[in-house]
Amino acid sequence: MLPLSPDFFGRNPRTLLCLGAHCDDIEIGSGGTVLRLAEHYPDLHVYWVVLSSSPARAAEAHKSAERFLERARHKDVVIKDFRNSFFPFIGAQIKEFFEELKSRIAPDLVLTHARGDLHQDHRLTCELTWNTFRDHLILEQEIPKYDGDLGAPNVFVPLQPAHCEAKVTNILECFPSQHDHPWFTRETFMALMRLRGVESNAPSGYAEAFYCRKAVLGLGRGSD
Numbered sequence: 001m002l003p004l005s006p007d008f009f010g011r012n013p014r015t016l017l018c019l020g021a022h023c024d025d026i027e028i029g030s031g032g033t034v035l036r037l038a039e040h041y042p043d044l045h046v047y048w049v050v051l052s053s054s055p056a057r058a059a060e061a062h063k064s065a066e067r068f069l070e071r072a073r074h075k076d077v078v079i080k081d082f083r084n085s086f087f088p089f090i091g092a093q094i095k096e097f098f099e100e101l102k103s104r105i106a107p108d109l110v111l112t113h114a115r116g117d118l119h120q121d122h123r124l125t126c127e128l129t130w131n132t133f134r135d136h137l138i139l140e141q142e143i144p145k146y147d148g149d150l151g152a153p154n155v156f157v158p159l160q161p162a163h164c165e166a167k168v169t170n171i172l173e174c175f176p177s178q179h180d181h182p183w184f185t186r187e188t189f190m191a192l193m194r195l196r197g198v199e200s201n202a203p204s205g206y207a208e209a210f211y212c213r214k215a216v217l218g219l220g221r222g223s224d
Contacts, residue, residue: 038071039071107133110133
């Protein structure tokens, strides 16, 4: 398997945009990758954007973002309150927010939901991501759930055991409101990272996985 350094999307990624439909989506889908990027690029500016919340869940989300972005020197955390599970019916409002984001942010990398995700809020978030950030590198994360929509991702980020442990511990400690879901367990999160680690032959045995629909490889000066 041919490894590509994170530098393949730029000499030094300056801005990372993380998009989650719900308060724990970024953490579940790409928490380990965020931890690695913040560790690897100390000057990275992270925009952490959650679209749906309630007062109680927003408090959980802020606590979690603070933990995941502890090593990021520059960070902006935005927690919106669009109605959970109703995104397709309030798409115009969410689209307006995306246009506002585009006017303020020019991300080097965008982490968002996957096109094939069966949750309607996740799908609309993905659609608006592509509609809004058309000339950016976008990686689509995966969220395990009852719907059984996990597929065959094509981009893998190897993780060290410490990243996996930090990710899972933070999720479980920061989101007590989700503990009544039978899938919201340490075993679920570790198992998915272990499976993706096997598929990518990660040295540690663990990885997060994403879908990349379009990427341009920079091959040095004059290659464009």
